[in-house]
Amino acid sequence: MIIGVTFNRINYFGLKSQITFFFLVTVSTFAYSQKNIRSIKFNPVCNSAPVELDKKYAYKTDSIEISALKFYISNIRFYQHTKLVDEVIKKHHLVNIENAQSLIVNHSNKKNKKFNRLVFCIGVDSTTNVSGALGGDLDPTNSMYWTWQSGYINFKLEGVSKVCPSGKNQFTFHIGGYQYPHNTLQQIDLQINNPQKIIIEINILQLLNQLKLDESYEIMSPNAKAVEMAKKIKAIFSAAK
Amino acid sequence: MKISITISAIAACVSLLSFTITEVKLIYPGYFPFPEYDLSKNRLDTSIIALGRHLFYDPVLSADNTISCASCHSPYNAFSHTDHDVSHGINDQVGTRNAPALFNLAWQKTFMWDGAINHLDMQALAPISHPKEMGETIASVVKKLNGAAFYRKTFYTAYHDSAITGEKVLKALAQFQLTLISANAKYDQVRQGKANFTVQEENGYRLFLHYCNACHTEPMFTNYTFASNGLPVDTTLNDYGRWMVTKKNEDSLLFKVPSLRNLSYTYPYMHDGRFKKLQQVLNHYTNGVQQHKSLSKELKKTIALSSDEKVDLLAFLLTLNDPGFVFNQKHQHPPKN
Numbered sequence: 116m117i118i119g120v121t122f123n124r125i126n127y128f129g130l131k132s133q134i135t136f137f138f139l140v141t142v143s144t145f146a147y148s149q150k151n152i153r154s155i156k157f158n159p160v161c162n163s164a165p166v167e168l169d170k171k172y173a174y175k176t177d178s179i180e181i182s183a184l185k186f187y188i189s190n191i192r193f194y195q196h197t198k199l200v201d202e203v204i205k206k207h208h209l210v211n212i213e214n215a216q217s218l219i220v221n222h223s224n225k226k227n228k229k230f231n232r233l234v235f236c237i238g239v240d241s242t243t244n245v246s247g248a249l250g251g252d253l254d255p256t257n258s259m260y261w262t263w264q265s266g267y268i269n270f271k272l273e274g275v276s277k278v279c280p281s282g283k284n285q286f287t288f289h290i291g292g293y294q295y296p297h298n299t300l301q302q303i304d305l306q307i308n309n310p311q312k313i314i315i316e317i318n319i320l321q322l323l324n325q326l327k328l329d330e331s332y333e334i335m336s337p338n339a340k341a342v343e344m345a346k347k348i349k350a351i352f353s354a355a356k
Numbered sequence: 357m358k359i360s361i362t363i364s365a366i367a368a369c370v371s372l373l374s375f376t377i378t379e380v381k382l383i384y385p386g387y388f389p390f391p392e393y394d395l396s397k398n399r400l401d402t403s404i405i406a407l408g409r410h411l412f413y414d415p416v417l418s419a420d421n422t423i424s425c426a427s428c429h430s431p432y433n434a435f436s437h438t439d440h441d442v443s444h445g446i447n448d449q450v451g452t453r454n455a456p457a458l459f460n461l462a463w464q465k466t467f468m469w470d471g472a473i474n475h476l477d478m479q480a481l482a483p484i485s486h487p488k489e490m491g492e493t494i495a496s497v498v499k500k501l502n503g504a505a506f507y508r509k510t511f512y513t514a515y516h517d518s519a520i521t522g523e524k525v526l527k528a529l530a531q532f533q534l535t536l537i538s539a540n541a542k543y544d545q546v547r548q549g550k551a552n553f554t555v556q557e558e559n560g561y562r563l564f565l566h567y568c569n570a571c572h573t574e575p576m577f578t579n580y581t582f583a584s585n586g587l588p589v590d591t592t593l594n595d596y597g598r599w600m601v602t603k604k605n606e607d608s609l610l611f612k613v614p615s616l617r618n619l620s621y622t623y624p625y626m627h628d629g630r631f632k633k634l635q636q637v638l639n640h641y642t643n644g645v646q647q648h649k650s651l652s653k654e655l656k657k658t659i660a661l662s663s664d665e666k667v668d669l670l671a672f673l674l675t676l677n678d679p680g681f682v683f684n685q686k687h688q689h690p691p692k693n
Binding site for chain 1: 486
């Protein structure tokens with residue numbers, strides 16, 4: 116209403132009214148969206164401690180260090196019980212532990228709809244995998260694309276543990292694959308009790324504890340082991356209470 | 357307000373006009389199928405094609421700045437690598453497979469001899485990253501290009517944006533390669549009623565349709581599938597082709613069926629470049645096919661060709677050469693700026 120009044124009052128100045136109008140619209144949209152920004156925080160942890168690169172965590176009889184953790188989150192949707200009420204416009208989001216900003220997905224919830232479930236995928240869907248060169252988070256310069264055989268890496272975890280009999284005691288998990296029977300895309304459905312503060316915890320230690328790093332410390336292609344690992348990865352995502 | 361509307365209307369017209377001027381369409385004969393490549397996702401534009409051409413010929417894509425795409429895909433060999441049985445990369449390293457010819461790529465569904473790559477845009481990543489080819493990463497290529505005034509300018513001209521990204525590099529390379537259309541061989545001229553086969557070529561064509569066309573299907577001269585043509589495994593390379601991608605037993609020793617167009621320019625032949633002469637290829641099909649489980653069903657019965665028939669078949673195959681394509685200046689090294 117304020118906009119209308121201002122516009123009418125100085126209308127005969129032509130150009131000036133136009134500027135005022137746009138200014139007011141911009142300010143009011145900004146204020147509106149600020150109030151309705153919904154943040155989803157992805158929080159990689161080792162049990163209760165946040166993951167820090169190259170820090171030692173107790174692991175079985177020894178310790179582990181994590182040197183890389185990157186994964187795609189895609190197709191984030193909000194549900195109220197069984198009804199889809201909203202979705203994040205940006206389809207694919209790359210979470211990289213090295214980039215603090217990437218741990219947060221901001222979504223402007225203009226309609227201010229109520230929801231109690233968050234559904235999303237870990238990885239990149241098959242259609243996107245066959246769509247040629249893409250930019251932004253999907254740009255192959257992000258080192259999340261296999262060059263020798265087409266396809267995105269959905270989840271990348273690298274680190275060091277004396278438990279690994281490999282060179283430099285490294286473990287390397289590049290989990291991907293979009294084609295049957297080695298499709299590694301995982302969909303997650305989480306109950307959200309506090310929609311004002313969505314924190315998704317990813318417990319890396321819980322994943323590593325299930326593995327036998329002394330026997331299996333490398334997965335770097337789409338295969339049955341990658342599919343098995345992708346299911347284990349799904350299980351370490353939870354909504355913080 | 358009226359003035360600003362008029363100005364923006366004029367600006368819109370101008371930008372639309374400049375867009376229509378630079379937009380390019382693929383030109384190919386009516387008897388070609390519809391291209392596989394989705395051009396709506398990467399609209400052809402003269403300045404992007406020109407950029408892709410620069411990148412194709414620039415060794416900046418390799419780790420030590422010595423090897424370009426054209427090092428193994430020379431325009432004078434229909435973009436294959438004459439006299440090299442297998443590919444040749446940085447530090448004089450050699451790979452395990454013959455660099456294939458590049459043309460009519462808009463119609464190809466998968467890339468590489470084993471189909472490991474699912475899209476033309478993504479194909480360039482394989483040689484760029486392979487330690488025995490260019491030994492580089494796309495992230496490092498983008499960094500090098502961002503540091504070069506020439507490329508900042510050329511990318512700006514092409515994309516109206518100075519930020520060089522992996523996506524733009526790959527799409528520009530794809531655009532140049534999409535323009536490599538070979539469709540003016542004598543075969544095409546005959547098909548368009550502009551020339552006639554000789555009696556020998558005509559006889560060769562009949563033999564071709566009977567013995568070869570099932571896999572090397574006209575007018576593209578490939579059916580874009582994978583097949584085993586009965587070559588014995590080279591035990592120094594142990595290359596099992598498509599099996600290495602799918603790990604399915606039935607895919608053991610299957611390789612991409614290559615197009616037969618421009619075959620005089622693309623020797624040596626087969627996935628490992630084992631045959632230097634076309635005569636050896638024909639002799640393989642008549643006398644050398646090894647029986648194994650995944651052998652193409654068309655080759656299970658022996659192909660019997662007399663030496664006269666072989667001469668006729670070769671005469672027809674030579675009508676698939678397209679010198680206008682091979683010597684097209686638009687495809688060659690761009691002029692120095």
